[in-house]
Amino acid sequence: MEHMEIERKFKPGLLPPDLTSFPYHTIEQGYLCTSPVVRIRREDEEFILTYKGKGKMMREEYNLPLSREAYFHLLPKVDGYLVRKKRYRVPLENGLTAEVDLFEGELSGLVIIEVEFPDPETARSFSPPFWFGEDVTEDRRYHNSYLSKTGRVPE
Amino acid sequence: MEHMEIERKFKPGLLPPDLTSFPYHTIEQGYLCTSPVVRIRREDEEFILTYKGKGKMMREEYNLPLSREAYFHLLPKVDGYLVRKKRYRVPLENGLTAEVDLFEGELSGLVIIEVEFPDPETARSFSPPFWFGEDVTEDRRYHNSYLSKTGRVPE
Numbered sequence: 453m454e455h456m457e458i459e460r461k462f463k464p465g466l467l468p469p470d471l472t473s474f475p476y477h478t479i480e481q482g483y484l485c486t487s488p489v490v491r492i493r494r495e496d497e498e499f500i501l502t503y504k505g506k507g508k509m510m511r512e513e514y515n516l517p518l519s520r521e522a523y524f525h526l527l528p529k530v531d532g533y534l535v536r537k538k539r540y541r542v543p544l545e546n547g548l549t550a551e552v553d554l555f556e557g558e559l560s561g562l563v564i565i566e567v568e569f570p571d572p573e574t575a576r577s578f579s580p581p582f583w584f585g586e587d588v589t590e591d592r593r594y595h596n597s598y599l600s601k602t603g604r605v606p607e
Numbered sequence: 608m609e610h611m612e613i614e615r616k617f618k619p620g621l622l623p624p625d626l627t628s629f630p631y632h633t634i635e636q637g638y639l640c641t642s643p644v645v646r647i648r649r650e651d652e653e654f655i656l657t658y659k660g661k662g663k664m665m666r667e668e669y670n671l672p673l674s675r676e677a678y679f680h681l682l683p684k685v686d687g688y689l690v691r692k693k694r695y696r697v698p699l700e701n702g703l704t705a706e707v708d709l710f711e712g713e714l715s716g717l718v719i720i721e722v723e724f725p726d727p728e729t730a731r732s733f734s735p736p737f738w739f740g741e742d743v744t745e746d747r748r749y750h751n752s753y754l755s756k757t758g759r760v761p762e
Contacts, residue, residue: 484639484684485677490656501645503656503671514669516658522640529639529684 457504457513458575461594462565464552465585471552476540479553482530486597492518492526495539499523510572533558533603535596544581546574558603564594612659612668613730616749617720619707620740626707631695634708637685641752647673647681650694654678665727688713688758690751699736701729713758719749 481493489504499520505512518526527534536557542550548567555562565584569575580587588594593606636648644659654675660667673681682689691712697705703722710717720739724730735742743749748761 485673485680487677488656488671488673490677490681501643501658503658503669505672514658514671516643516669517660518640518643522642522645525640526645 455513455515456510457568458510458570458572459566459568460575460578460587460589461591462567462580462587462589463585463594464563464565464583466583471540471542474540474542474552476538478536479539480534480536481596481600482527482534483532483597483600484526484529486531486601489597491597492523492530494523501526530600532601533599535559535600548574548578550581550584555599555605559599559605562599562605564588610668610670611665612723613665613725613727614721614723615730615733615742615744616746617722617735617742617744618740618749619718619720619738621738626695626697629695629697629707631693633691634694635689635691636751636755637682637689638687638752638755639681639684641686641756644752646752647678647685649678656681685755687756688754690714690755703729703733705736705739710754710760714754714760717754717760719743 477495479493479495481491484490484492488506489502491502493500493502499518499522501516501518503514535555537553537555540552540554542552544550544567548569551566553564553566567578569578592598632650634648634650636646639645639647643661644657646657648655648657654673654677656671656673658669690710692708692710695707695709697707699705699722703724706721708719708721722733724733747753
């Protein structure tokens, strides 16, 4: 359940043309609080409460199970906008996976790529494939929690 | 942070006459959800988000830090009544501690004693002192989450 999250975020450069042939999950998430992050997420038919401690590239994360009923009870308590996206999982080299989020609704048109790493060294030495664009790991405008506040694609 | 909670609850029989001479903490807590429990608690100047899995005597519990600001952000999201109490810590034999909760506000007059145990065997073999009354571990009317819904002392 507890887990140290180590990830980097990127804007897309050139998307691989066959992205929609990869498997995807339908994600909907909302924030009860953003500092620390207390988030509810529905991923297909799985319902999760997530708590994230402070930090950008590395932070402590807890993912705790919710029932469907608990999820819908908590849903009206979220702040701002619900974030909706399709998450495509694209295999990379060395056993890594690119999670390519295609946002929907108010955030339609936004694409963010996330890669999670087993340790900080792998994260630092990661060489992004050609279809990745700008590294936005440190740019809070690309945090899902920030996007849930504005409901707008960053300019 | 993760912790398996093993506890028994009792109504008081005869309270030790000098209860107020023991140290106490001022607790205020509210529930965002009760199944599973997602609770915010203020204990003096400490602010905590708690998640509890299912179960009565034993259940998985996570206690995660909140800032004061996050606590007050989440406060309007709680359901029903805020539970307010003074918690006195009374030492028992064998290194155990009785947490004697004197409720306030709507629940004024209610007293519940909780004892937390290091393992199930100690919990089962526990012999309550003379000033403990009925064992209400299995009685959901004495759950704080239930009390937060009714805002009334059980009859």
